[in-house]
Amino acid sequence: MMTRGASSTARGGETRSALLGVAAGLLEEGGMGAVTLRAVGDRAGVSRQAPYNHFSDKAALLGALAARYLGRLDEEMSGAAGEAGEDAFEALGAMTVAYVRFALESPSRYRLIGREMSGPRLEVHEAARAVHERFVRTVGACQEAGELPGGDPEELAAIVFATTHGAVELALSGHTEEEKGLGDPARLVRRLLDRLRRG
Amino acid sequence: MMTRGASSTARGGETRSALLGVAAGLLEEGGMGAVTLRAVGDRAGVSRQAPYNHFSDKAALLGALAARYLGRLDEEMSGAAGEAGEDAFEALGAMTVAYVRFALESPSRYRLIGREMSGPRLEVHEAARAVHERFVRTVGACQEAGELPGGDPEELAAIVFATTHGAVELALSGHTEEEKGLGDPARLVRRLLDRLRRG
DNA sequence: ACCTGAACACCGTTCAAGT
DNA sequence: ACCTGAACACCGTTCAAGT
Numbered sequence: 001m002m003t004r005g006a007s008s009t010a011r012g013g014e015t016r017s018a019l020l021g022v023a024a025g026l027l028e029e030g031g032m033g034a035v036t037l038r039a040v041g042d043r044a045g046v047s048r049q050a051p052y053n054h055f056s057d058k059a060a061l062l063g064a065l066a067a068r069y070l071g072r073l074d075e076e077m078s079g080a081a082g083e084a085g086e087d088a089f090e091a092l093g094a095m096t097v098a099y100v101r102f103a104l105e106s107p108s109r110y111r112l113i114g115r116e117m118s119g120p121r122l123e124v125h126e127a128a129r130a131v132h133e134r135f136v137r138t139v140g141a142c143q144e145a146g147e148l149p150g151g152d153p154e155e156l157a158a159i160v161f162a163t164t165h166g167a168v169e170l171a172l173s174g175h176t177e178e179e180k181g182l183g184d185p186a187r188l189v190r191r192l193l194d195r196l197r198r199g
Numbered sequence: 200m201m202t203r204g205a206s207s208t209a210r211g212g213e214t215r216s217a218l219l220g221v222a223a224g225l226l227e228e229g230g231m232g233a234v235t236l237r238a239v240g241d242r243a244g245v246s247r248q249a250p251y252n253h254f255s256d257k258a259a260l261l262g263a264l265a266a267r268y269l270g271r272l273d274e275e276m277s278g279a280a281g282e283a284g285e286d287a288f289e290a291l292g293a294m295t296v297a298y299v300r301f302a303l304e305s306p307s308r309y310r311l312i313g314r315e316m317s318g319p320r321l322e323v324h325e326a327a328r329a330v331h332e333r334f335v336r337t338v339g340a341c342q343e344a345g346e347l348p349g350g351d352p353e354e355l356a357a358i359v360f361a362t363t364h365g366a367v368e369l370a371l372s373g374h375t376e377e378e379k380g381l382g383d384p385a386r387l388v389r390r391l392l393d394r395l396r397r398g
Numbered sequence: 399a400c401c402t403g404a405a406c407a408c409c410g411t412t413c414a415a416g417t
Numbered sequence: 418a419c420c421t422g423a424a425c426a427c428c429g430t431t432c433a434a435g436t
Binding site for chain 4: 235236237248
């Protein structure tokens, strides 16, 4: 029994979350083009105007979705680093693997994040910042453990992150030589890390 | 005097090229959202249906535009490498600088290219291949000159290219620390090259 | 071969009105 | 506070018809 006015829909951010879930489903099933406010409303079982009660416009909904995805990415990176054990270098490697897996699991999802990252929405940038800082901390730990060369950890982390992101983009656009294993972004990043370690 | 039927518009791919030019103008002025087939037709002084006589649909026009941009990027990279002189390492650096400049000069243009690169259009992939191969050749020259460590030039080029692309993305999304100079992708790539050379 | 003008289906967004 | 239903402006695309 519910305490105040039973209703199959709405109340207390319930529909808001449902709308985001529906949008995520549409995105991962049919790509960016399938994410339509009308389709979101239909599948959520509400009217066309209803989404506007929870998001100021479509861009706001997409921003909220991207932020949610970034939160999940951060969790998965954190989990992967934890499972990798104590060695900082292995933790960094596991993080990049988790990042790559997250991206390849659903390119549409990854593209949405990329799209929103160059937008102005605050929640997106805050969520991205968490991921970025995790990279910097782990790279710093590698340097302290003597597993990566010194210098500004921000700079080294930027290089590692840029390469990871770039390698994913290369893989998603099919511009990598499969037979050489360059099609696997995780492997490419690992090669970079190995080269940096030796240097 | 024209030889066969004077006309201020059309004939022999003239309008096709004009449509592409108009689309480029709209893109660089107002971003992706401003590129509308209707707006293209209007500004080119033709009807709404006219663009369909030259492109099967909007995606085809965007693909052609991306391919044209990639051609220009390749030319600018080639020019920059030439001006850098004989040293292969300097040529590689100049190429990455040209790449970064091209991207930052017009983010909308760069984003269109990125968008189309993960699409299926052949002309886009061929144009991208030229840029990619230029990177590989120059990296190979650096290795032969002993200015970069050995190993598969494809792999090393992929790392350099991925980092360049990733650094640009970082800069465009504002996730770089300006005060440390990490906001400049060219500088970040230079740091990577220096680290690889020393290694 | 290339063009115009009208039409269709679809989308984001807003308004007026209900509870 | 949250919802529905109708409407408006805009877009990609197609059709019928002209030269």
